[in-house]
Amino acid sequence: MKQRTHMLLSIASLVMLGAVIWWANGNLNAYYTRVANTAAIYVVAAVSYNLINGTVGALSLGPNGFMALGGYTIALLMLPIAQKQMVYFLEPLIWPFSAFSLQPNYYLIGLILSGVIAALGAFLIGWPCLRLKGDYLAIATFGFGEIIFVLANNMLSVTNGALGIKGLPELTNLWWSWGMAAATIFIIKNVVNSSFGRAMRAVRDNEVAAEAMGINVSRTKMLAFLISGFFGGISGALMVMLISTISPTLFMFTMTFNLLIIVVLGGLGSITGATVTAVLFAVLQEVLRTVESPIDLGFIQWPGIPGMRMVVFSVLLILMMLFYRRGLFGSWEFSWEWLLSKLRRKEVPQCQQQINK
Amino acid sequence: MSAADKQIILDVQNVTMAFGGLVAVKDFSLQIRQNQLVGLIGPNGAGKTTVFNIITGQYRPTKGSIIFTGQDITGLNPSAVTKAGIARTFQNIRLFTSMTVLENVLVAYHCRLKSSVWSAFFALPSYRREDSLLRAKGMELLEQVDLAHLANEKAGALPYGQQRRLEIARALATGPRLLLLDEPAAGMNPEETAKLTNFIREIRDRFDLTVFLIEHDMSLVMKVCEEIRVLDYGQTIAHGTPAEIQQNARVIEAYLGEAEDHA
Numbered sequence: 001m002k003q004r005t006h007m008l009l010s011i012a013s014l015v016m017l018g019a020v021i022w023w024a025n026g027n028l029n030a031y032y033t034r035v036a037n038t039a040a041i042y043v044v045a046a047v048s049y050n051l052i053n054g055t056v057g058a059l060s061l062g063p064n065g066f067m068a069l070g071g072y073t074i075a076l077l078m079l080p081i082a083q084k085q086m087v088y089f090l091e092p093l094i095w096p097f098s099a100f101s102l103q104p105n106y107y108l109i110g111l112i113l114s115g116v117i118a119a120l121g122a123f124l125i126g127w128p129c130l131r132l133k134g135d136y137l138a139i140a141t142f143g144f145g146e147i148i149f150v151l152a153n154n155m156l157s158v159t160n161g162a163l164g165i166k167g168l169p170e171l172t173n174l175w176w177s178w179g180m181a182a183a184t185i186f187i188i189k190n191v192v193n194s195s196f197g198r199a200m201r202a203v204r205d206n207e208v209a210a211e212a213m214g215i216n217v218s219r220t221k222m223l224a225f226l227i228s229g230f231f232g233g234i235s236g237a238l239m240v241m242l243i244s245t246i247s248p249t250l251f252m253f254t255m256t257f258n259l260l261i262i263v264v265l266g267g268l269g270s271i272t273g274a275t276v277t278a279v280l281f282a283v284l285q286e287v288l289r290t291v292e293s294p295i296d297l298g299f300i301q302w303p304g305i306p307g308m309r310m311v312v313f314s315v316l317l318i319l320m321m322l323f324y325r326r327g328l329f330g331s332w333e334f335s336w337e338w339l340l341s342k343l344r345r346k347e348v349p350q351c352q353q354q355i356n357k
Numbered sequence: 358m359s360a361a362d363k364q365i366i367l368d369v370q371n372v373t374m375a376f377g378g379l380v381a382v383k384d385f386s387l388q389i390r391q392n393q394l395v396g397l398i399g400p401n402g403a404g405k406t407t408v409f410n411i412i413t414g415q416y417r418p419t420k421g422s423i424i425f426t427g428q429d430i431t432g433l434n435p436s437a438v439t440k441a442g443i444a445r446t447f448q449n450i451r452l453f454t455s456m457t458v459l460e461n462v463l464v465a466y467h468c469r470l471k472s473s474v475w476s477a478f479f480a481l482p483s484y485r486r487e488d489s490l491l492r493a494k495g496m497e498l499l500e501q502v503d504l505a506h507l508a509n510e511k512a513g514a515l516p517y518g519q520q521r522r523l524e525i526a527r528a529l530a531t532g533p534r535l536l537l538l539d540e541p542a543a544g545m546n547p548e549e550t551a552k553l554t555n556f557i558r559e560i561r562d563r564f565d566l567t568v569f570l571i572e573h574d575m576s577l578v579m580k581v582c583e584e585i586r587v588l589d590y591g592q593t594i595a596h597g598t599p600a601e602i603q604q605n606a607r608v609i610e611a612y613l614g615e616a617e618d619h620a
Binding site: 003187190191193194195196198199201202204205206208209210211212213214215216217223331 | 413415434435436439440444445447451452453454455456460463464465466467468469470472474477478479480484485488491527528531
């Protein structure tokens with residue numbers, strides 16, 4: 001009974017989301033649409049990154065590598081053949097990518113393949129590295145991100161090097177981005193609440209005890225890594241198909257840094273936190289453009305300093321660590337049960353008033 | 358004693374564990390029969406916990422082998438040993454502190470989960486059915502060990518004695534045939550220790566267990582154990598019934614130091 005109510009509420013909120021997107025498609029201008037798309041892509045990336053850093057408690061610094069893998073995969077799959085011949089003028093594109101391209105209506109397949117390739121990357125890096133702990137894992141995964149960056153710069157016949165790939169069809173729209181965000185949240189929430197998620201949290205809390213309770217620690221970490229890599233790849237693919245171009249600089253370490261800010265500010269391990277903060281981050285990034293433009297307050301002249309936004313975020317992060325280490329949401333998760341109990345509590349005084357009468 | 362004709366469940370054969378030049382356990386052998394309550398005592402640093410760590414697969418012994426229910430489990434990793442049917446608790450409590458009491462127990466069921474990852478991804482009805490079954494099973498276990506009223510509390514927030522109890526409950530949830538308890542009475546007052554003594558006997562009977570425990574509290578060891586082994590500097594110096602151990606000159610020597618010659 002209770003489960004059915006919650007499911008109905010979930011379906012209702014999905015319908016609401018659909019209605020909002022439908023409205024937004026007709027009424028938002030290109031700029032706001034772009035921000036809304038970016039927000040959803042950050043949600044996908046942050047929620048999947050949070051699975052490793054928050055739920056399993058392993059500090060990974062390589063999500064930009066997963067995003068790059070997904071981004072290049074989708075670019076190679078979706079770029080029209082005619083465009084492929086034009087873009088790769090330094091060195092021709094290798095077979096089989098030179099021979100085919102997916103039609104736009106196979107976008108979903110492209111996205112899933114991007115996720116699969118990124119998950120494959122996660123497997124290759126996770127296999128030797130997941131036995132490492134703490135700082136060592138962080139360094140190794142950081143290295144992974146850098147390797148992808150260097151490869152992207154130098155494998156001319158696949159990635160077209162520093163010139164990047166241009167002229168991709170702009171397939172990511174609000175339906176795709178928010179649909180994928182909803183799917184990511186749905187699946188990762190299911191995983192976290194399942195027995196597999198409990199195993200992940202057990203590994204985070206106490207690895208020795210988890211192992212003694214029959215949990216295969218490396219397999220559990222690998223599962224989280226694969227899921228995280230998969231959705232990380234999809235987020236990269238969505239982003240590439242939103243801005244219709246990819247180059248090695250798109251997914252540099254700054255992307256990991258952004259995601260790290262999002263999950264730490266939101267509260268490590270909280271899907272709710274990652275989601276809300278990802279949206280806030282995307283919006284704030286636009287709002288804070290004002291601090292990068294010259295400001296004239298009459299008595300003081302503020303020259304525009306590019307990159308000032310990141311200073312603001314960094315200061316926010318420092319303040320958060322000093323005064324509110326748990327993040328905005330701590331380990332709290334939104335649930336229908338919580339919402340319903342809140343609503344009920346509000347109703348109680350009314351009932352009592354009636355009784356008093 | 359009737360235990361003598363029961364089958365041997367754990368057979369530790371000539372195990373030696375050396376860390377570089379330091380020999381922590383030397384040529385240790387032990388046989389435990391089904392449903393026995395065996396104690397392992399010895400002064401600090403005698404190698405007791407090392408024996409546990411070898412049996413549960415945390416360490417791979419330098420020499421020797423461990424046979425559990427006829428199966429060679431030497432060198433298996435800890436999770437595989439647990440699946441084979443050996444569960445343990447820790448000397449310094451190692452609970453999953455940020456998880457609830459119930460979740461702590463549920464984690465222990467994970468190694469026997471039947472559902473696939475895919476069914477968990479999409480929360481398919483088949484997965485949800487198994488999960489709610491596990492929850493019911495977990496609650497039942499918590500009731501048996503008197504922790505049901507705390508099911509939704511964070512494990513880290515429990516008082517010390519109940520944390521110990523939860524650790525044992527969690528070990529029981531893995532469905533063991535052999536339970537290893539590492540200093541279960543550490544830090545307990547006499548009253549709590551007396552309760553624990555009964556509790557250990559109770560779970561042995563209720564869950565058809567064999568129990569192997571390390572303990573410094575002699576009141577518990579002497580009351581609960583049917584057989585006791587004494588370790589000193591990694592070597593077995595005595596074994597026998599509690600009464601025999603209490604009389605054993607070498608044990609007294611190990612604990613109290615060498616007796617001076619009376620002139």
